[in-house]
Amino acid sequence: MDNVSRRGFLRAGGVVAAASTLALPTAPASAAGSNGRLRIGFIGPGGRGYGAHVKSLCKLNTDGAKIDLVAAADVYEVHRDRAVDTIKKETGFDAKGYVDYRDMLAKEKLDAVCIGTPDHWHAKQTIDSMNAGCHVYCEKPMTHTVEEALEVVAAWKKTGKCMQVGVQSTSLPCWNQVRGLLQDGKLGKVMMFQTEYFRNSAMGQWRYYKLDEKMTPKTINWDLWLGTKEGLSPARPFDREVYAQWRRFWDFGSGMYTDLFVHRTTVMLKATGLRFPGRVVGAGGIYLEYDGRDVPDVATVVADFPEGVQGLVSSTMCNQESRIQQLIRGHYGSFVFGNGEDFDSFEFIPERSQVTKSKLNNETIKVEKLKDSTYTHFANWISAMEADKPELCNNTPDLGAAAIAVVNLGAKSYRFGKVFHFDREKMAVADADSSWSKQWEQRSHARGKPNQIPGWKGGDYGSLLDEPDYMSLAGPWVNGQPPKGRDAAGG
Numbered sequence: 001m002d003n004v005s006r007r008g009f010l011r012a013g014g015v016v017a018a019a020s021t022l023a024l025p026t027a028p029a030s031a032a033g034s035n036g037r038l039r040i041g042f043i044g045p046g047g048r049g050y051g052a053h054v055k056s057l058c059k060l061n062t063d064g065a066k067i068d069l070v071a072a073a074d075v076y077e078v079h080r081d082r083a084v085d086t087i088k089k090e091t092g093f094d095a096k097g098y099v100d101y102r103d104m105l106a107k108e109k110l111d112a113v114c115i116g117t118p119d120h121w122h123a124k125q126t127i128d129s130m131n132a133g134c135h136v137y138c139e140k141p142m143t144h145t146v147e148e149a150l151e152v153v154a155a156w157k158k159t160g161k162c163m164q165v166g167v168q169s170t171s172l173p174c175w176n177q178v179r180g181l182l183q184d185g186k187l188g189k190v191m192m193f194q195t196e197y198f199r200n201s202a203m204g205q206w207r208y209y210k211l212d213e214k215m216t217p218k219t220i221n222w223d224l225w226l227g228t229k230e231g232l233s234p235a236r237p238f239d240r241e242v243y244a245q246w247r248r249f250w251d252f253g254s255g256m257y258t259d260l261f262v263h264r265t266t267v268m269l270k271a272t273g274l275r276f277p278g279r280v281v282g283a284g285g286i287y288l289e290y291d292g293r294d295v296p297d298v299a300t301v302v303a304d305f306p307e308g309v310q311g312l313v314s315s316t317m318c319n320q321e322s323r324i325q326q327l328i329r330g331h332y333g334s335f336v337f338g339n340g341e342d343f344d345s346f347e348f349i350p351e352r353s354q355v356t357k358s359k360l361n362n363e364t365i366k367v368e369k370l371k372d373s374t375y376t377h378f379a380n381w382i383s384a385m386e387a388d389k390p391e392l393c394n395n396t397p398d399l400g401a402a403a404i405a406v407v408n409l410g411a412k413s414y415r416f417g418k419v420f421h422f423d424r425e426k427m428a429v430a431d432a433d434s435s436w437s438k439q440w441e442q443r444s445h446a447r448g449k450p451n452q453i454p455g456w457k458g459g460d461y462g463s464l465l466d467e468p469d470y471m472s473l474a475g476p477w478v479n480g481q482p483p484k485g486r487d488a489a490g491g
């Protein structure tokens with residue numbers, strides 16, 4: 001390990017306590033935790049699970065992280081063998097291959113697993129792994145349904161394990177910086193966020209995942225892929241298209257709502273401090289991509305939060321060169337970000353001085369860029385595990401579940417023609433009714449103050465309305481007489 005990469009891991013982990021335990025990797029460990037090293041196994045080292053999970057952890061191992069990569073479970077023989085071979089080549093570990101992850105959990109005395117399977121397996125494998133005593137890194141979207149997301153949070157709280165949800169952009173320093181500025185009241189009352197994830201493809205979104213002749217019922221355990229026995233998806237015949245391009249079908253994912261929107265939504269929640277929405281509606285349709293898919297090629301989610309903030313996520317999979325801006329709006333100004341996550345600054349755009357009552361200036365606010373957010377996200381997880389502090393993970397399951405509630409209820413709203421409420425006290429989803437609009441009308445009629453984002457320190461800055469003198473003339477006339485001012489009129 002060279003000093004540059006060791007420093008890279010130290011910096012990426014960001015936890016001093018963990019950093020002090022770093023040492024050069026020694027020979028592969030033979031027993032669980034015998035030398036203070038973490039025994040890690042992979043579940044579903046396919047596209048992401050191989051390219052990001054196996055590769056990043058091999059790199060972290062050679063950069064000095066105290067991790068042993070000991071096993072890989074995949075229902076597809078080709079992916080399983082590739083993971084085992086790469087681990088051997090890059091780290092020297094003789095990782096063992098498994099078809100069923102439950103055998104791996106039973107036999108390998110693992111400290112942690114990385115889950116990179118299709119979405120319909122995430123919750124079950126996460127909960128099984130935590131119950132088997134493992135810390136978990138699980139790909140986004142954290143789960144396939146809101147109910148599963150709440151079960152994962154319950155298991156996380158019960159077991160006290162470190163769980164990192166794989167939205168790697170939550171490890172970008174930018175979003176904590178934005179949250180600090182918002183909480184300090186830089187924008188005044190926070191009103192809206194909007195974000196996007198546009199794409200375009202000549203062959204139809206996600207059809208670029210190649211079908212391969214090697215994919216057969218002999219090389220793939222189809223029952224274990226479907227999870228029908230486990231109640232995870234209905235039975236259907238083996239089909240290479242479904243295996244390779246499962247994102248196009250509701251049984252396994254929820255199209256762009258969850259595959260893509262969850263990235264940007266999670267960081268918007270992180271930046272604003274918002275969590276579960278109060279009311280969610282989704283829209284969209286399949287307007288061009290008639291290729292046998294279930295999921296829309298145009299989609300929008302509108303989520304309203306009890307803090308009095310609205311979130312908009314909107315995109316198409318058939319146009320990407322003219323995206324909507326990614327931003328957060330407040331009463332006194334906006335933060336305008338670049339598209340995606342690869343930017344080194346963002347803009348503060350103030351509102352007019354007639355509104356803000358003093359001149360605010362445009363600003364360019366610098367942010368720290370990362371070379372590899374996935375590597376940093378894994379390093380953060382390792383640091384949290386070493387410190388045994390689940391709260392140190394940059395994307396904990398409670399944030400993951402809140403993001404799922406936004407994007408998944410958006411998809412459900414589109415599919416089932418409903419608007420949903422989320423009740424934070426009962427932690428439950430319900431069909432929407434008029435109570436959402438009624439509560440705001442009552443607030444307005446009572447001339448109350450606005451709700452603020454969590455952690456708000458801005459006082460009344462940017463949060464109160466001016467009352468023009470002539471409003472004293474407002475109010476109902478009684479017996480042909482003008483009102484004696486609002487207080488007298490009881491308004």
Ligand SMILES: NC(=O)c1ccc[n+]([C@@H]2O[C@H](COP(=O)([O-])OP(=O)(O)OC[C@H]3O[C@@H](n4cnc5c(N)ncnc54)[C@H](O)[C@@H]3O)[C@@H](O)[C@H]2O)c1
Nearest residue numbers: 044046047048049074075076079116117119139140224225
């Ligand atoms: N964070 C990111 O930027 C990012 C990028 C791509 C994908 N992902 C996520 O990663 C996950 C996987 O996506 P992908 O494109 O790599 O899919 P994939 O189909 O390429 O890989 C999934 C792998 O899981 C295996 N598998 C399926 N069921 C299994 C089971 N029960 N036990 C063990 N292995 C099983 C498959 O054989 C395959 O090798 C998805 O949830 C996706 O949303 C995240």
